[in-house]
Structures are given as C-alpha cells and as structure tokens.
Amino acid sequence: MSKASANQAEINGSQSEKKIDWLRLVLSLISPLYCAVVVFFAYQSVFYKLEVLDTVKACMIVTGVSVAALAAMIYTKHQFLTKISSLVMLPVLVFPVMIYFGQWEILIPLIVTALVIFFVSGLGEVAKTVWGTIFLLIYLLGALVYFVVNSLFAPSTVTTLVSDGVSPSGLYRYEVSNTIDSSNGSTKVIVEPTTLDKTYYNLFWFKIRGLSHDVVIERPLQEDVTIEWDTKSREDITQEIEEISEKIEVTLSDQQMDLLGRDAYQVTFNNGQSMSLSQGDYHKTVIALGEREREVLETDKEELQLDAMSDKAKERLGITVQDFKTVKLADLTEEDLTKLGVPEQGDVMYYNGKVVFRYYIAILEEYFDISKQDLSIL
Numbered sequence: 001m002s003k004a005s006a007n008q009a010e011i012n013g014s015q016s017e018k019k020i021d022w023l024r025l026v027l028s029l030i031s032p033l034y035c036a037v038v039v040f041f042a043y044q045s046v047f048y049k050l051e052v053l054d055t056v057k058a059c060m061i062v063t064g065v066s067v068a069a070l071a072a073m074i075y076t077k078h079q080f081l082t083k084i085s086s087l088v089m090l091p092v093l094v095f096p097v098m099i100y101f102g103q104w105e106i107l108i109p110l111i112v113t114a115l116v117i118f119f120v121s122g123l124g125e126v127a128k129t130v131w132g133t134i135f136l137l138i139y140l141l142g143a144l145v146y147f148v149v150n151s152l153f154a155p156s157t158v159t160t161l162v163s164d165g166v167s168p169s170g171l172y173r174y175e176v177s178n179t180i181d182s183s184n185g186s187t188k189v190i191v192e193p194t195t196l197d198k199t200y201y202n203l204f205w206f207k208i209r210g211l212s213h214d215v216v217i218e219r220p221l222q223e224d225v226t227i228e229w230d231t232k233s234r235e236d237i238t239q240e241i242e243e244i245s246e247k248i249e250v251t252l253s254d255q256q257m258d259l260l261g262r263d264a265y266q267v268t269f270n271n272g273q274s275m276s277l278s279q280g281d282y283h284k285t286v287i288a289l290g291e292r293e294r295e296v297l298e299t300d301k302e303e304l305q306l307d308a309m310s311d312k313a314k315e316r317l318g319i320t321v322q323d324f325k326t327v328k329l330a331d332l333t334e335e336d337l338t339k340l341g342v343p344e345q346g347d348v349m350y351y352n353g354k355v356v357f358r359y360y361i362a363i364l365e366e367y368f369d370i371s372k373q374d375l376s377i378l
Contacts (some may be wrong), residue, residue, distance in 0.1 A: 027072045028079035031117075034069040035085035038092055038110060045096040046375060048198065048206035050103060058203045059105035066109040070116060078122035086121040089114035090135045094142045157181040167229050167347040171195060171359070174349065175212075178221050185221030190214055191349065191357050193368040210374035213367045215349065215356040228350040234342055237360045238329070246330045250364045252340075254279030257325055259339045264325055267306070270318025283307045293317060329364075340364060 052058045076082045093114055097107060162176040172191050179186050196208040241248055257264040263276035285306040296316050314321065346359030
C-alpha cells in the first residue's frame with residue numbers, strides 16, 4: 001500500500017471516529033432526559049396517588065421507552081452525562097418504590113433500567129462499590145423506616161371502599177368507606193378536589209394526595225348509605241344557612257381579607273392607643289423596645305417584629321391583638337362572595353338526605369388550599 005493511501009485511510013479513520021464521538025455525545029443527552037422523567041415521577045409520588053387507567057398499554061409504553069433509553073445509555077456509558085444520570089436514578093426511585101409499592105407494571109422497567117445502567121456505566125469499580133453500598137443502605141433504611149412507621153402508627157383496622165363518584169360539576173369526587181374495628185366500626189365520607197389532579201396520555205392518573213375533607217364520620221358502621229348531589233345557587237345556599245342560624249361564622253384567611261379590602265387585625269397598646277391593620281401592614285409592624293421593655297422581656301434587642309412576638313411577650317408589654325377574620329356568613333354580601341371566588345352556583349352533597357357538603361363553604365373555608373396538603377403516606 002502506498003504512503004498516500006495509508007494517509008488517506010488514516011484520515012478516513014479519524015473522521016469516522018469523530019463522527020462516532022459526536023453521535024455518542026448527542027445520544028448521551030437521552031440519559032439526563034430519561035433521568036429527568038424518573039425524578040419527575042419520584043416528585044409526583046410524594047404529592048400524588050397514582051392510578052393506572054390502562055395497565056397493559058402503560059406497561060408496554062414504559063417498558064419500550066426504558067429499553068430504548070437503556071440502549072442509548074449503554075452506548076454512551078463513558079459519557080459524563082450518562083455517568084451522572086446513573087448515579088441519580090437509583091436513590092431517587094426509593095420514593096416511588098415505597099409509596100407505589102405493588103404497581104410493578106410501572107416500577108419494574110424503571111428499576112431495571114436504573115440498575116443496569118449503574119452497573120454497566122463507565123464509573124470505576126471502586127466508585128460503583130462505594131455508591132452501590134450507599135444506595136443499598138438508603139433502600140434498607142427506607143424500607144426499615146416505612147415498616148416501623150406502618151407497624152407502630154398505622155391503625156389495626158380494616159377499611160373497605162364502599163362507593164365513589166364525582167359531583168355534577170366534576171370539580172369534586174367523593175369516597176364512602178367502612179372501617180371495621182373493635183367498637184362496631186364506622187362509616188366515613190370524604191370529598192376531594194379534582195382540579196389539582198393530573199392525567200397524562202389517558203394512561204396515568206395522578207390524584208392529589210392529602211387534601212381530602214371528611215364530611216361524615218358516623219358510628220356505628222352504616223350498612224345502607226345514600227349519596228346524592230344537587231346543583232344549587234349561591235343565593236339559595238345563603239338563605240338555607242341563614243334559616244338554620246344567622247350567627248353561623250366562617251374564618252377567612254389573610255389573603256381573603258385583602259380581597260375584601262378589610263383590615264384583618266386590631267392592635268391595642270398599653271397606652272390605650274389602637275390601630276386597625278391589613279394583614280400586610282400587620283406582618284410589617286415593628287415594635288420599638290425601650291430600656292424598660294427590654295428589661296421586661298429580658299432581651300438586648302431594640303425592636304421586635306409584632307407577628308413574631310409570643311403571646312406571653314405581648315401580654316408583658318400590654319399589647320393585645322384581635323383578628324377580624326372570623327365573620328358572620330350573614331354579613332357577607334353577594335359582592336363579597338364574588339370577590340372571594342364563590343361561583344353563582346355549585347355542588348351540594350346529601351348523605352342519607354342530609355346536607356353534608358356545600359361548595360360555598362368549601363371555598364370560603366379553603367378546604368382544598370394546597371398549603372393544607374397532608375403528605376403522610378400511611
């Protein structure tokens with residue numbers, strides 16, 4: 001072979017290697033994308049309950065995507081992005097494994113992919129041994145904590161779902177469940193919002209976790225339960241409530257008081273001076289401390305934030321705070337209700353003929369405010 005031919009072959013080989021390097025670099029982007037999906041899934045597992053709408057189809061899709069991603073990750077196993085992704089997925093999956101335990105059609109493809117890429121990635125043997133040990137300890141510790149918490153704090157009762165459904169507007173769903181325990185059991189009805197749910201590809205239904213509101217807890221266990229829904233106007237509900245009592249009160253939040261343009265607090269000082277404050281002004285108010293006040297409170301600070309002061313500290317300084325957030329329902333006008341986001345009509349639930357849920361009150365009392373979400377996994 002001539003020298004020119006040898007040089008040409010070397011050039012061609014070098015160009016081919018560069019193309020392969022670029023291909024690996026591009027395909028390595030699949031690793032963080034798949035890893036991001038796994039992380040997102042783990043995030044969803046903390047805040048949402050998962051219901052698979054089509055098990056076979058969902059399993060096929062998750063498996064297909066995982067196999068394709070795994071092939072790309074194996075081909076780019078020495079790339080930096082692939083190495084980092086292989087370290088992230090296993091520890092992150094500990095949350096879905098514990099919370100969605102038993103939903104293997106979704107979990108197995110993800111776990112297998114994370115395990116395989118971790119062991120075949122370009123990480124050194126020492127790094128794999130160290131990280132593998134750490135991940136194993138994480139799973140063992142997670143399983144131990146989950147087992148202990150469920151064993152010690154989970155109630156020794158048997159709960160059975162009796163019925164469920166959705167309100168006429170589709171904004172709420174309900175569940176009726178019977179619990180068998182040592183004292184004749186109980187029947188419970190809960191209502192949850194549907195507006196915070198997420199559905200993907202009509203396959204994965206992530207139902208918001210920890211925002212259920214108990215509307216009925218009745219003892220002993222009720223064998224015959226009738227749930228009915230009706231759509232009523234805001235005006236009719238107001239009249240019904242006022243007929244029961246004109247003294248019925250609701251407690252509004254600081255933000256709701258702002259929407260109404262009302263002051264939320266009244267502060268009275270030891271000299272008799274008082275002032276009404278909006279929630280924003282209240283939380284900004286600073287109390288200057290003189291020498292006597294510092295001695296009373298046993299502090300060296302020259303000023304204190306009013307909303308950060310304990311009740312005992314306020315009492316020592318002769319400061320009283322009264323909030324105006326508890327208002328009579330009868331005092332709220334139609335205009336006020338509109339400002340508070342109460343629609344002109346909505347859902348009302350009846351339990352054995354008795355009203356147990358009104359959309360009207362749920363909005364005013366912020367039953368389903370996301371800040372009230374309970375993330376307990378028991």
